[in-house]
Amino acid sequence: MSRIDNCFSQLERSKKKALIVYVTAGDPNLDTTVRIVPELERSGADVVELGIPFSDPLADGTTIQAASTRALKRGTTLKGILSAVEKIRRRSEVPLVLMGYLNPILALGTERFFARAAAAGVDGVIIPDLPAGEMARISQESRRRGIAPIFLVAPNTPKERIRIISRESRGYIYCVSVKGVTGARTKLPRTIGSMVLRVKKFSALPVVVGFGIATPDQARWVCSPSGGKADGVVVGSALVKIIEGNKKGRSLFPSISRFVGSLRKSLS
Amino acid sequence: MKYNFPDSKGYFGRFGGRFVPETLIPALDELENGYRKIRRDPVFRKEYRRLLQDFAGRPTPLYFAARMTGDLGRARIYIKREDLAHTGAHKINNALGQALLARRLGKTRIIAETGAGQHGVAAATAAAFLGLACEVYMGEEDIRRQHLNVVRMEKLGARVVPVSSGSRTLKDAVNEAIRDWVSNVDHTYYLLGSVVGPHPYPMMVRDFQAVIGEEIKKEFGRRGNRLPDYLIACVGGGSNAAGMFYPFISYSRVRKIGVEAGGTGGKSGASLGRGRPGVLHGAYTYLLQDKDGQIAEAHSISAGLDYPGVGPELSYWKEAGLVEYHQVSDREAIRGFKYLCQTEGIIPALESSHAVAFLLKFIRKTRKGENVVLNLSGRGDKDLGIVEKK
Numbered sequence: 001m002s003r004i005d006n007c008f009s010q011l012e013r014s015k016k017k018a019l020i021v022y023v024t025a026g027d028p029n030l031d032t033t034v035r036i037v038p039e040l041e042r043s044g045a046d047v048v049e050l051g052i053p054f055s056d057p058l059a060d061g062t063t064i065q066a067a068s069t070r071a072l073k074r075g076t077t078l079k080g081i082l083s084a085v086e087k088i089r090r091r092s093e094v095p096l097v098l099m100g101y102l103n104p105i106l107a108l109g110t111e112r113f114f115a116r117a118a119a120a121g122v123d124g125v126i127i128p129d130l131p132a133g134e135m136a137r138i139s140q141e142s143r144r145r146g147i148a149p150i151f152l153v154a155p156n157t158p159k160e161r162i163r164i165i166s167r168e169s170r171g172y173i174y175c176v177s178v179k180g181v182t183g184a185r186t187k188l189p190r191t192i193g194s195m196v197l198r199v200k201k202f203s204a205l206p207v208v209v210g211f212g213i214a215t216p217d218q219a220r221w222v223c224s225p226s227g228g229k230a231d232g233v234v235v236g237s238a239l240v241k242i243i244e245g246n247k248k249g250r251s252l253f254p255s256i257s258r259f260v261g262s263l264r265k266s267l268s
Numbered sequence: 269m270k271y272n273f274p275d276s277k278g279y280f281g282r283f284g285g286r287f288v289p290e291t292l293i294p295a296l297d298e299l300e301n302g303y304r305k306i307r308r309d310p311v312f313r314k315e316y317r318r319l320l321q322d323f324a325g326r327p328t329p330l331y332f333a334a335r336m337t338g339d340l341g342r343a344r345i346y347i348k349r350e351d352l353a354h355t356g357a358h359k360i361n362n363a364l365g366q367a368l369l370a371r372r373l374g375k376t377r378i379i380a381e382t383g384a385g386q387h388g389v390a391a392a393t394a395a396a397f398l399g400l401a402c403e404v405y406m407g408e409e410d411i412r413r414q415h416l417n418v419v420r421m422e423k424l425g426a427r428v429v430p431v432s433s434g435s436r437t438l439k440d441a442v443n444e445a446i447r448d449w450v451s452n453v454d455h456t457y458y459l460l461g462s463v464v465g466p467h468p469y470p471m472m473v474r475d476f477q478a479v480i481g482e483e484i485k486k487e488f489g490r491r492g493n494r495l496p497d498y499l500i501a502c503v504g505g506g507s508n509a510a511g512m513f514y515p516f517i518s519y520s521r522v523r524k525i526g527v528e529a530g531g532t533g534g535k536s537g538a539s540l541g542r543g544r545p546g547v548l549h550g551a552y553t554y555l556l557q558d559k560d561g562q563i564a565e566a567h568s569i570s571a572g573l574d575y576p577g578v579g580p581e582l583s584y585w586k587e588a589g590l591v592e593y594h595q596v597s598d599r600e601a602i603r604g605f606k607y608l609c610q611t612e613g614i615i616p617a618l619e620s621s622h623a624v625a626f627l628l629k630f631i632r633k634t635r636k637g638e639n640v641v642l643n644l645s646g647r648g649d650k651d652l653g654i655v656e657k658k
Contacts (some may be wrong), residue, residue, distance in 0.1 A: 057445045058549070059289045059450065079561060129547065152290045154289070158294060
């Protein structure tokens with residue numbers, strides 16, 4: 001059983017919701033990323049998504065754009081990230097998902113990428129500019145290597161698309177809370193719950209919600225039966241903001257751990 | 269040969285497709301259905317044709333450049349005067365077509381990206397004409413070097429939104445426009461200005477620009493001279509080249525030549541000549557990129573060619589051997605600009621000056637009795653500030 005599947009079945013047994021956190025790999029540098037991931041796990045994260053920086057992150061808001069730019073300035077490459085994953089794996093068995101745009105993956109070579117990612121211990125991959133059904137050989141290759149292709153569902157995604165996405169997905173399905181780019185938002189749409197139910201009609205996979213979720217209260221609401229009805233939440237930009245604010249300081253790890261801990265508490 | 273691209277999934281051979289966030293898939297479906305409907309709708313076609321004629325001033329002249337032909341002493345040179353179209357470039361052909369479609373789809377707000385500002389001006393014009401709100405994303409670097417067009421857009425009632433990310437040029441303006449579209453997809457129409465982006469844009473923009481090539485074909489027919497021997501156009505994203513070449517794509521005896529920006533000092537806008545295939549802005553196509561797949565900064569003296577990608581259909585034409593591509597440097601483009609000003613009394617856009625400069629080098633390879641058509645995609649008023657110092 002894969003680390004992601006295992007993680008969700010354990011959570012289900014203990015009636016807990018999944019806390020998925022995102023950081024951009026290489027922000028502020030890859031060494032820090034290697035040390036941050038076990039800290040995130042200790043603080044209560046169930047799954048860690050590592051962003052692959054790209055020069056043109058068109059599905060991201062300003063926070064993750066800036067993180068991407070910082071990481072690229074430090075010379076972060078996809079190959080470097082895969083080596084970092086190997087190092088993380090010596091310290092942690094937390095499920096790891098790589099999230100990044102298609103072009104750096106194509107530049108490395110799709111087959112090479114998935115082979116190396118599998119060897120390094122990557123469990124899933126999210127490619128926001130690769131909708132399900134496009135260049136289908138990529139998600140085939142991903143599944144063949146035992147890496148879960150995780151696709152996004154948007155609030156306006158019609159049933160026929162959800163059916164295709166369910167067929168192609170492994171691990172979990174990622175619902176986007178709003179029509180828009182990544183980034184913290186003060187208000188979440190009330191319609192999240194019905195989107196999650198719509199997806200669950202077509203798929204037995206866990207359904208998580210991300211984009212715009214920045215506080216413990218929002219996380220709790222998204223996972224509550226009367227609210228968003230999700231099996232988990234993804235928190236990205238809010239965490240990246242903390243890293244941005246503590247680039248050098250010794251306060252980085254305590255701040256991260258406090259924030260992730262508060263999210264964890266809201267979901268238990 | 270039957271040319272039938274794109275296929276039903278939006279591919280030209282292996283190029284094209286839809287590499288966009290899931291949120292945009294329903295919008296692209298809506299757009300494609302809407303476009304396929306209006307394309308066959310006689311009411312729309314009639315309105316579009318009337319606008320092209322009475323508002324945009326089509327057909328544009330196919331002008332015989334007698335002085336240039338005499339001076340160079342080889343093939344007869346014809347200039348397709350897109351610079352005489354309303355707003356001063358071929359961009360109006362596409363902007364009018366898509367703005368009509370936006371209105372038909374019930375959208376109340378138009379967004380656009382622009383490099384040189386010609387597409388921004390055309391979009392602002394079409395929006396003003398149809399009473400739609402319009403916002404144009406433009407890189408800060410381009411706002412600086414194409415100031416005249418910024419003023420034009422603002423006077424036409426559009427809001428110009430400065431883009432400060434990345435290289436602050438066309439590529440970054442497209443990123444920002446796509447982010448806006450994802451966030452406001454219900455009521456906003458993204459009026460993309462070139463044959464780039466996700467399906468159906470490359471097909472739709474090509475179809476709206478094909479009027480250029482069709483008029484050339486008709487004019488040559490009327491003059492009893494069946495087909496031109498050479499077609500020459502500059503290539504940034506590729507819309508003026510696609511519009512000129514597409515109606516001739518099945519005629520192998522018409523040699524089609526696209527001229528990319530060779531730039532200076534190793535930096536260029538020549539994605540076909542110097543790039544590798546990859547995915548940017550929704551399509552699989554030739555791109556300027558580094559070995560890790562990060563998009564490289566393009567450079568060209570002309571803002572309209574300063575773009576690291578190119579339309580997927582032009583990538584297909586390269587691989588299928590249907591079109592050949594060459595490069596012209598910044599300095600050569602300036603020479604082409606000056607030559608056309610002083611020989612023919614026409615001030616060309618710096619984009620189109622690349623095509624002129626290529627012809628000056630290429631003309632030796634042509635023969636008397638042959639016919640060359642040069643696509644003069646836009647006029648050069650906007651560039652006088654840049655050229656003044658050269």
